[in-house]
Amino acid sequence: MNKLLHISASPRGSASESLRIADVFTTAFAESHLNASVEHWDLWDGSLPDFAVGARAKMTVFSGNTPQGAEAQAWAAARRVFERFAGAERLLFSVPMWNGSIPYVLKQFIDVVSQPGWVFGVDPATGYSHLLDGPGTRVAVVYTSAVWGPGLGPEFGRDFQSTYFTDWLHWTGLTDTSEIHFHPTLTGDADAARQEADAAARDLAKTF
Numbered sequence: 450m451n452k453l454l455h456i457s458a459s460p461r462g463s464a465s466e467s468l469r470i471a472d473v474f475t476t477a478f479a480e481s482h483l484n485a486s487v488e489h490w491d492l493w494d495g496s497l498p499d500f501a502v503g504a505r506a507k508m509t510v511f512s513g514n515t516p517q518g519a520e521a522q523a524w525a526a527a528r529r530v531f532e533r534f535a536g537a538e539r540l541l542f543s544v545p546m547w548n549g550s551i552p553y554v555l556k557q558f559i560d561v562v563s564q565p566g567w568v569f570g571v572d573p574a575t576g577y578s579h580l581l582d583g584p585g586t587r588v589a590v591v592y593t594s595a596v597w598g599p600g601l602g603p604e605f606g607r608d609f610q611s612t613y614f615t616d617w618l619h620w621t622g623l624t625d626t627s628e629i630h631f632h633p634t635l636t637g638d639a640d641a642a643r644q645e646a647d648a649a650a651r652d653l654a655k656t657f
């Protein structure tokens with residue numbers, strides 16, 4: 450194993466809790482994996498292509514044809530994003546909760562890379578197959594929120610963040626997933642929750 454790719458979904462820079470926890474993780478990872486490199490992919494950096502024409506290309510491929518012209522270009526751009534993602538043996542995602550779910554830039558990433566023949570196959574009788582299940586890739590995910598927390602009632606929102614994103618990972622075939630959570634809630638002890646999340650990140654990173 451020689452590379453950890455950190456894919457981040459918070460645009461909040463130094464104010465970000467998820468980026469801070471991810472930084473604890475990558476620092477501990479680098480200290481305990483001296484021959485490995487760590488790469489950071491900020492999904493807000495403009496590298497994700499628009500997927501309007503890509504959506505047409507996807508349905509062209511889905512129906513057994515080859516995208517042409519603008520569709521071919523959109524398909525190639527999506528493929529470059531997929532290859533960057535699928536080329537890493539270790540993945541770390543940092544994911545804030547936005548409106549009960551994930552930031553739209555991460556959904557854009559999912560919509561760009563989740564293509565037939567790359568991430569999934571589908572059989573009319575047996576359903577989906579999961580094409581990333583081969584190479585033993587490990588995935589860690591940092592989930593953060595500020596209002597919602599485990600054990601709170603629906604008046605504090607619901608978790609469509611970890612449920613959706615971890616399910617998507619498993620659907621791709623990436624089933625070796627670990628989660629680090631930071632959900633201080635509005636009445637909790639944020640500093641204690643920070644220390645707990647940092648310790649969990651450090652522990653996991655050492656043996657990742």
Ligand SMILES: Cc1cc2nc3c(=O)[nH]c(=O)nc-3n(C[C@H](O)[C@H](O)[C@H](O)COP(=O)(O)O)c2cc1C
Pocket residue numbers: 459460461464465466467468544545546547548549550593594595596597598606
């Ligand atoms: C656009 C937006 C939507 C948010 N929606 C929720 C939400 O639905 N539930 C919640 O508990 N926190 C919500 N939050 C708070 C963030 O999940 C929380 O502050 C998280 O730690 C942010 O991650 P970051 O600090 O890495 O940016 C929202 C924050 C933003 C900016």
